[in-house]
Amino acid sequence: MKSTAPRNRPWDVRDLPRAEGKNVLVTGGNAGIGYFVAEQLAGAGAVVTLGSRDPAKAEAAAGSIRARVPGAEVRHVRLDLADLSSLEHAVGSLGPCRLDAVVHNAGVALDDPPRRETEDGHELMFGTNHLGHLALTRWLAPLLTQAPAGRIVTVGSFAAKSERLDLDDLQSREDYVPKRAYARSKLAQMYVGLELARRLGALGSPVSSVVVHPGGALDSLTPARPPVHRRTSGERLRGLPAALVLQGKHAGAWPAVRAVLDPRVRTGELWGPRAFGLRGRPHREAVWSQLTDTAVASQLWSASCELLDIDPEFLRGGRACS
Numbered sequence: 001m002k003s004t005a006p007r008n009r010p011w012d013v014r015d016l017p018r019a020e021g022k023n024v025l026v027t028g029g030n031a032g033i034g035y036f037v038a039e040q041l042a043g044a045g046a047v048v049t050l051g052s053r054d055p056a057k058a059e060a061a062a063g064s065i066r067a068r069v070p071g072a073e074v075r076h077v078r079l080d081l082a083d084l085s086s087l088e089h090a091v092g093s094l095g096p097c098r099l100d101a102v103v104h105n106a107g108v109a110l111d112d113p114p115r116r117e118t119e120d121g122h123e124l125m126f127g128t129n130h131l132g133h134l135a136l137t138r139w140l141a142p143l144l145t146q147a148p149a150g151r152i153v154t155v156g157s158f159a160a161k162s163e164r165l166d167l168d169d170l171q172s173r174e175d176y177v178p179k180r181a182y183a184r185s186k187l188a189q190m191y192v193g194l195e196l197a198r199r200l201g202a203l204g205s206p207v208s209s210v211v212v213h214p215g216g217a218l219d220s221l222t223p224a225r226p227p228v229h230r231r232t233s234g235e236r237l238r239g240l241p242a243a244l245v246l247q248g249k250h251a252g253a254w255p256a257v258r259a260v261l262d263p264r265v266r267t268g269e270l271w272g273p274r275a276f277g278l279r280g281r282p283h284r285e286a287v288w289s290q291l292t293d294t295a296v297a298s299q300l301w302s303a304s305c306e307l308l309d310i311d312p313e314f315l316r317g318g319r320a321c322s
C-alpha cells in the first residue's frame with residue numbers, strides 16, 4: 001500500500017503516514033482492537049469499512065469514530081465469519097471494486113466447554129477465526145488485486161507461540177480444551193497468513209500478506225469510547241498493576257495499523273509489540289519456529305480448502321471483480 005511516509009523516518013504511532021483514498025476493511029471493527037485499528041486508520045485518512053455481524057454495534061462504532069476524527073470516512077458491512085454463506089454477499093456490498101488492505105481481526109475466544117460449532121458444522125473458534133477468514137480472503141482476492149499494492153494483515157496471538165497444530169484433529173473433535181482450541185485457531189490463522197505470502201509471491205501478485213499479533217490487550221487498560229467501550233474509574237484503577245506488562249486495546253491495534261500503513265513492512269513478516277511480545281511499540285519479530293514449517297502450512301492450506309470446498313489454487317483467480 002502506498003503511503004506518504006518518508007522511508008527513513010522512525011515509526012511513530014502518534015504521527016501516522018497519510019492514507020487518503022485507501023480502502024481498508026477491518027473485520028470485527030465494531031469493538032475491541034478492531035475498533036481502534038479502524039479509528040487509527042480513519043485518523044490517517046483511509047476510507048474504513050467495519051465488517052461486523054451486528055449493524056447496530058457497527059453504526060455505534062462508526063459514530064464514535066466520526067465524532068473523534070473530523071471528516072472520517074467510515075462505513076460498515078454485515079459480515080458474520082461463522083456463517084460462510086454470508087461472505088460473498090458481504091464482499092459484494094463493499095462498494096468499490098478495489099481494496100487496499102484487509103485486517104483479519106475479528107475473533108472469538110471461548111473459556112469453557114461445551115464444544116460449539118458454526119452454522120457450517122465447524123468447531124466455533126477454528127471455524128470463525130481461521131476458516132471464516134480464509135473463506136473471506138477467497139472472495140476478497142479479486143478486489144485486493146485491483147489495488148496497486150493490496151495487503152492482507154492477519155491478527156494472530158501470542159497465545160499461539162507455545163502451541164502446535166494437530167493436523168489429525170483440526171476441529172478438536174477428539175479432545176476439546178477451549179483455551180487450546182483458541183490458541184490453535186490463531187496458530188492456524190498465522191500459518192495461513194504466511195502461506196498466503198508464499199503463494200502470492202510465487203504468483204508474482206502485487207498483493208502482500210503480513211502476520212501481526214497485539215500482545216496482551218485488556219479492556220481495563222483501554223481508553224473509554226462510549227458507547228463502544230465504557231470504563232469506570234474503579235476498573236481503570238484496578239487495571240493499573242497489569243499495565244506493567246500488558247496494554248490497552250488501542251495499543252494492541254498498533255502492529256496491525258503499522259502493517260497496513262508502513263511500506264517498510266514486507267510480505268511474510270511477523271510484527272508484534274516490542275516489550276516481550278506483550279506491550280509497546282510494534283516491531284518486527286523473527287517468525288516463530290513452528291511457523292517456519294512449510295509442510296505443515298501446506299497441509300493446513302489443503303485441509304482448510306477442502307473443509308471450505310474451495311479450489312486450493314483460488315489465488316490464481318481469473319475471476320473479474322464487478
Ligand SMILES: NC(=O)c1ccc[n+]([C@@H]2O[C@H](COP(=O)([O-])OP(=O)(O)OC[C@H]3O[C@@H](n4cnc5c(N)ncnc54)[C@H](OP(=O)(O)O)[C@@H]3O)[C@@H](O)[C@H]2O)c1
Pocket residue numbers: 027028029030031032033034051052053054057079080081082083104105106107108109128155156157158159186213214215216217218249252
Ligand atoms: N485482546 C488480546 O489480548 C488479544 C491477544 C491476542 C490476540 N488477540 C486477537 O485480537 C483480535 C481482537 O481481539 P479483541 O480482544 O479486540 O476481541 P473482542 O474485544 O472480543 O472483539 C472481537 C471482535 O470480533 C468480532 N467477532 C466475533 N465473532 C465474529 C463473527 N462470527 N463474525 C464477525 N465478527 C465477529 C466481535 O463482534 P461482536 O461485537 O459482534 O461480538 C468483535 O468485534 C482477535 O482476533 C483476537 O484473537 C487479542
